[in-house]
Amino acid sequence: MGTTQLESVPEPKYWHLKTVLSDALDSEFAVGEILPNERELAARFGVARATLRQALEQLELEGRLQRRRGVGTTVAPPRVGVAVGDYTHSWTDTAGDDAWQSVDSVETVPPAAIARLLKTGPDTRVHRVRRTRMSKGQPLAAELLYVPAESVPGLAAIDAPSGLARARAVLRELSRLELEGREQSVELGSARAEDAKELDRLPGAPVLVVTTRYAASGRTAAVAVATYRADTCRLTFGDPAGEELLAG
Amino acid sequence: MGTTQLESVPEPKYWHLKTVLSDALDSEFAVGEILPNERELAARFGVARATLRQALEQLELEGRLQRRRGVGTTVAPPRVGVAVGDYTHSWTDTAGDDAWQSVDSVETVPPAAIARLLKTGPDTRVHRVRRTRMSKGQPLAAELLYVPAESVPGLAAIDAPSGLARARAVLRELSRLELEGREQSVELGSARAEDAKELDRLPGAPVLVVTTRYAASGRTAAVAVATYRADTCRLTFGDPAGEELLAG
């Protein structure tokens, strides 16, 4: 048979479109450059706008593009390497290029999944501290830190009952603890409305959820749930010294 | 003014739909149960099918649902905790519930990003070993392991030049190395066509890409790029002993 099957596995249009756009990004566009708008691009490629958007969504998921409503679609910079599994840990606020900033603290009953990790009863109230991680003025992550009262026995009644001052007091007391170790897990999630706001994204945006269990004196001293922007972050574990290598 | 703004922040239909479905999954469905099909669900909620699909896509991203073409939409089991940052490491194939299986090996020029990590020249050929990680008969991850020739000096010329036998030979030699440490990073990606096939997903499915640099004798002995199914996997780092806790 002299015939050959040319299109035995016809790939979807949006998939082909994605590779075409990806190549164009490599060769014809610089970081930060604005792409033509979606209607224009769809017309240029001869597809419906919805199909084009499917390709753009994938590229955004891969961190190649950044889209902002009312503004346009720009070429994204390479993802930032963010140290997550770093044992040299400081609870109190940090400054500089990669900084944690306390937001506030309240006393509340944690979600069931958190209560299970903390091994507290289902209705036990704990401190919930909100923090934000910033880099170069951009928010990277929003964190909720759950701290049982037992972990911060020195917390004085005179400290503010909630708000930023309270958050700082809880973290100060927490830093007195001798940590024995911790376990972490990473999974994909979508940003809740509140997190999305802090992260400057739309609700439902893809995020990497890092759950950390801190152990001290044989107990779970605290549990942190940190929500990182999946489009801009590459989470790194291990020696910070080796990070330049992976940053490539 | 006796009037109050009821819909000052009207949330999108698909977002509201998602929370409604999510609640229904918690209360009315069991793991593995099949949902009504998309046309039926769309009609029931009075929305277009595309809108309903947007909600289902989010739930699938969060690991709540599993959709298979030609079959239907089922309620997904909780995500599997997969140890990734585990220092007690074995290169050779393992068996049992959580197992690595070698697939094949070829000699090739690595992608530029990998060559940079390996610090080899841009045209240096390396061994590329393919492996699959399985759990309970389901594929969890597809890995490409890049090994410079220097890391496996004992590799005999009599070994097969490629294929499964070669893969095993490379891993055997690699296991002779004394590892000094490693760095890892995790980021979101979308499955390439080949990975998608191995992972039993469609191309473009969301994956967690784990890049590991193995250090030995002050050099980079190997680089692994492992692609985990983001819908079914929760990656864990730290003491395996603590994993039951996080599994909750």
Next chain:
DNA sequence: AAGTGGTCTAGACCACTCA
């Protein structure tokens, strides 16, 4: 062959940013 999810179209309107 019937039924499922996956792709694609050609429109419309909305929410947001910025000059």
Next chain:
DNA sequence: GAGTGGTCTAGACCACTTA
């Protein structure tokens, strides 16, 4: 107010699984 991306509709056809 003009221009952007985000949401939504009501269809159509395709690829795949299962019986």
